[in-house]
Amino acid sequence: MKAVGAIRGAMVVAVWLSAMASAVPADVIVLKEGQRLVGDIVLEKDSKLYIDVGVTVLAVPREQIESVEYADTGRVGDAVEPNQPVGGGEAEAELPGASLYRTANLKKATIEQCVARVAEAVVKVSSAAGTGSGFFINEQGYVITNYHVIERETRISVVVFRKGAKGYERQTFKKVRIIALNPFVDLALLKVEDMGLKAAAYAHLGDMESVEVGEPVFAIGNPLGLERTVTNGVISTKSRVFEGLVYIQTNADINPGNSGGPLFNLAGEVIGVTNMGYIFYGGLGFAIPVNYVKDFIDHYEAFAYDKDNPNTGYRYFQPDGRRRQDRPEFLRHKDTTGDSGGAPQP
Numbered sequence: 569m570k571a572v573g574a575i576r577g578a579m580v581v582a583v584w585l586s587a588m589a590s591a592v593p594a595d596v597i598v599l600k601e602g603q604r605l606v607g608d609i610v611l612e613k614d615s616k617l618y619i620d621v622g623v624t625v626l627a628v629p630r631e632q633i634e635s636v637e638y639a640d641t642g643r644v645g646d647a648v649e650p651n652q653p654v655g656g657g658e659a660e661a662e663l664p665g666a667s668l669y670r671t672a673n674l675k676k677a678t679i680e681q682c683v684a685r686v687a688e689a690v691v692k693v694s695s696a697a698g699t700g701s702g703f704f705i706n707e708q709g710y711v712i713t714n715y716h717v718i719e720r721e722t723r724i725s726v727v728v729f730r731k732g733a734k735g736y737e738r739q740t741f742k743k744v745r746i747i748a749l750n751p752f753v754d755l756a757l758l759k760v761e762d763m764g765l766k767a768a769a770y771a772h773l774g775d776m777e778s779v780e781v782g783e784p785v786f787a788i789g790n791p792l793g794l795e796r797t798v799t800n801g802v803i804s805t806k807s808r809v810f811e812g813l814v815y816i817q818t819n820a821d822i823n824p825g826n827s828g829g830p831l832f833n834l835a836g837e838v839i840g841v842t843n844m845g846y847i848f849y850g851g852l853g854f855a856i857p858v859n860y861v862k863d864f865i866d867h868y869e870a871f872a873y874d875k876d877n878p879n880t881g882y883r884y885f886q887p888d889g890r891r892r893q894d895r896p897e898f899l900r901h902k903d904t905t906g907d908s909g910g911a912p913q914p
Contacts, residue, residue, distance in 0.1 A: 595619065596637040597628055609638070610673045613777070618673075668757075668865050669705040669773045674835035679786050682836040683798055687736075688769035690788040691728050692795060693758070693828060695721035701789035701829030702726070702758070703838065705865070707767035709760040711744075712861060713828030714843045715751045718758075722746070722875070726760050728768070729796055736796065746875075748868040753813060753856060754843050755864045756828075757871075771830055774837030776859045779806050779816070787820050787842055787853075789829030797826075801851070808854065815854040816840045822853030831855040 597605040597619055605628065607621040616627045617636070693702045693713045700717030704710065711726060718724055724744040729736040743762035750756075760768070786800040801820030808817040818831065822845030831840035840855030864871065 595639050598634045598637070599628075599632055600634045601632075609636070668708075668710050668868070669862065670770060671775075671837075672772050674772065674837055676834040677836070679784070679798075679800055679834065682786070682832060682834060683788070686771050686830075686832060686836045687788060687796065688728070688730055689771040690796070690829060691726050692790045693717050694725045694727065695723065697721055699790060699793060699825055700827040701825065701842075703830045704768040704770040705773065706770050709763050709768045710747070711758040711760060712841060712865070713756050713758065714841065715749055715754045715756045716843070717828045718746065718756055719751075724758065726758070727795075728760075730769075738795075746873040748864070748871040749873055750864050750871045753860050753864060755841065755856065755861060757865065757868050771832075771838050772836070773858050773862060774833055774835070774839040776806070776839065776857050779803060779833070779839050779857075781805055784834055785818055785820055785831055785839065786834075787818075787822065787826060787829060787831050787855075789822075789826035789842065791821075791823035791825040793825055799826075801853070804851075806857070810844075810854075813860075814857060815844070816857055818853045818855065819851035820853055821845070821850065822855075823847065826853075 594606050595609040597609070597617060599605070605619055605621060605626065607619045609617055609619050610625065611618040616629055617633065619626050619628060689704045691702045691704065691711060693700045693711070695718055697719070698717075700713060702711045702713035702717070705712055724746070725740055725742045726744050728739045728741065730739060731737075741760045741762050743760070745759045745761055747757040747759050781803050783803050784800065785803055786798060788796065788798050791797050799821040801818050804817040804819055806814075806816050808815045816831065816839070818840075820831070822842045824847070826842045826845070829842050830838040831842050833839050838861075839858050841858075841861055842853060842855045844854040846852040
């Protein structure tokens with residue numbers, strides 16, 4: 569109902585834009601109720617289409633769509649500058665559906681261009697146990713990192729690298745709150761609370777649906793304490809399984825200290841969180857897929873941190889003991905072949 573209300577609330581805008589359609593080429597979404605939405609289709613998913621109607625970006629469920637008329641089928645998703653959100657201008661036009669994180673339809677660029685735009689979003693996470701990496705997911709100072717980077721720790725600091733007149737300047741923040749922990753997928757959500765009024769530079773989250781094996785990627789982190797290290801490679805596979813979880817495998821170098829840092833595609837979008845690598849074997853790095861990250865953030869309240877229990881988030885319950893102590897029925901008799909098969913007798 570919320571989606572229907574949003575669509576109807578934009579009808580006036582859509583009608584006004586329809587009158588201009590003959591002068592300005594645009595995409596058209598025809599709804600089953602007869603209304604027409606005119607604008608730029610900026611993203612297509614299995615369940616929804618996202619259309620920029622000028623004053624906002626609408627998410628239109630596919631079950632409400634009668635037909636789609638494209639102004640230029642080769643144009644969709646290509647009209648955005650590198651690392652600039654859909655809509656252009658100084659204000660960000662975010663795609664609907666995001667919670668604490670931000671998404672946008674970004675155009676691919678070179679690694680140099682992407683690094684220049686996203687480097688400030690990557691941070692260094694430190695505790696008494698050691699150091700790792702992380703990245704801001706919004707302007708309010710929320711940070712994603714690995715659970716194992718801060719495991720059993722409560723006093724955490726975050727180092728931010730901001731561009732200054734003489735290069736990057738380090739700034740350390742020590743008032744860091746643990747928001748949520750999920751040890752099963754090795755993720756943690758933090759919040760830097762002493763940043764003042766200055767907004768954090770953040771990275772957009774990508775979509776695993778668009779990730780392809782063989783595509784170039786790069787990681788930014790602090791391996792072995794070497795701050796702001798950039799490594800690059802390709803996606804070796806996006807479906808490597810360890811202990812029941814799927815990981816992205818990459819040949820970009822991942823070393824201790826990279827843990828919790830972002831793995832980017834060439835649009836500057838985070839497609840994974842680096843968390844594993846083989847120290848003595850180059851080209852074997854692994855990252856948590858971004859769909860796990862989004863799910864963790866969307867449901868972070870379920871993994872809310874309890875200050876009285878640093879390992880909060882899970883507890884194993886022992887199954888009930890057997891109430892009947894006699895042998896199970898199937899062990900009391902020989903099988904139908906007449907061979908006991910060595911089964912114990914009552």
